[in-house]
Amino acid sequence: MVAETKFVWMEGKFVKWHDANVHILTHALHYGSSVFEGVHSYKADAGTALFRLNEHIDRFFHSANALSMKIKFTKNELVNAIKELAKKNRLEDGYVRPLAYYGYGPVGIFPRDIKTNVALITVPWEDYYSKDLRIMTSKYIRHSAKSTVLGAKIGGNYANSILAMHEARKKGYDEALMLDEEGCVSEGPAENIFIVKKGVLRTPDSKSALHGITRNSILKISRDFGIKAYEAKISLSNVKNADEVFFSGTATEIAPVIEVDGKRIRDGKPGKITSRLKAKFYEIVRGKDKKYKSWLTYIC
Ligand code: PMP
Numbered sequence: 252m253v254a255e256t257k258f259v260w261m262e263g264k265f266v267k268w269h270d271a272n273v274h275i276l277t278h279a280l281h282y283g284s285s286v287f288e289g290v291h292s293y294k295a296d297a298g299t300a301l302f303r304l305n306e307h308i309d310r311f312f313h314s315a316n317a318l319s320m321k322i323k324f325t326k327n328e329l330v331n332a333i334k335e336l337a338k339k340n341r342l343e344d345g346y347v348r349p350l351a352y353y354g355y356g357p358v359g360i361f362p363r364d365i366k367t368n369v370a371l372i373t374v375p376w377e378d379y380y381s382k383d384l385r386i387m388t389s390k391y392i393r394h395s396a397k398s399t400v401l402g403a404k405i406g407g408n409y410a411n412s413i414l415a416m417h418e419a420r421k422k423g424y425d426e427a428l429m430l431d432e433e434g435c436v437s438e439g440p441a442e443n444i445f446i447v448k449k450g451v452l453r454t455p456d457s458k459s460a461l462h463g464i465t466r467n468s469i470l471k472i473s474r475d476f477g478i479k480a481y482e483a484k485i486s487l488s489n490v491k492n493a494d495e496v497f498f499s500g501t502a503t504e505i506a507p508v509i510e511v512d513g514k515r516i517r518d519g520k521p522g523k524i525t526s527r528l529k530a531k532f533y534e535i536v537r538g539k540d541k542k543y544k545s546w547l548t549y550i551c
Pocket of ligand 1: 289438439440441442443460461462463464465466499500501502
């Protein structure tokens with residue numbers, strides 16, 4: 252069920268939720284020629300805060316550039332539009348989806364003379380809670396640098412994630428774990444993965460994994476805690492034999508992984524370091540730790 256809001260921002264205008272439509276010949280519908288972001292909003296002490304908004308907007312432009320899209324709004328204009336939309340929709344705990352897509356035009360893969368449209372959507376997420384995950388290794392591997400522009404959130408690339416998700420859900424798992432072309436652990440369909448062994452945190456350095464903004468935040472928080480945290484090649488057996496495993500992402504936040512391919516991780520309960528990082532993460536996003544206040548953009 253979609254939680255409806257009052258307004259969607261399309262092409263610089265606020266339009267009513269049910270009027271936010273596109274034509275059936277929208278290029279992106281046929282070929283996945285869209286780019287997008289997901290930004291988490293939190294009800295914080297000083298109002299609604301958007302977590303690491305500027306980093307998300309930078310990545311949005313990077314993604315658009317990968318598909319040779321011309322965004323006719325500046326980063327600043329989009330930041331202001333997001334704040335205004337969030338205010339109009341009275342967003343608190345929720346999600347902001349910036350989207351750019353090749354729009355209405357002739358049938359045909361090459362989007363010559365097709366305009367790039369930009370939209371912003373907000374949805375409330377009052378009842379969103381990350382849960383402990385049971386995951387399985389997917390038969391689908393992550394895209395390689397030879398098949399796409401890595402680091403870009405391109406709509407069409409997510410067919411790969413959808414295939415892996417269907418596979419995992421059909422087999423009764425919560426999520427998939429994807430390997431790269433070398434057989435090393437890469438990431439989840441829309442999450443990064445971390446493992447903890449003997450008190451040390453590691454996350455794949457796999458080029459095929461999106462170097463997520465939550466991942467980057469966790470590396471920083473861990474090091475500030477004095478926990479050794481680094482990027483490395485990680486094998487599937489490293490994951491299965493880890494003391495702790497968790498997924499990270501804007502939507503997922505920090506979600507303990509308690510089982511991989513039917514094998515329990517340690518005692519099958521969220522680990523101590525995972526829980527400590529999760530607690531600190533919530534303090535930060537709710538504006539309770541001033542040291543990280545530069546990560547929050549308040550909507551007014
Ligand atoms: N990997 C993929 C493929 C993703 O789509 C996401 C979600 N953006 C992530 C990892 C996590 O990245 P972030 O922490 O920036 O949301």
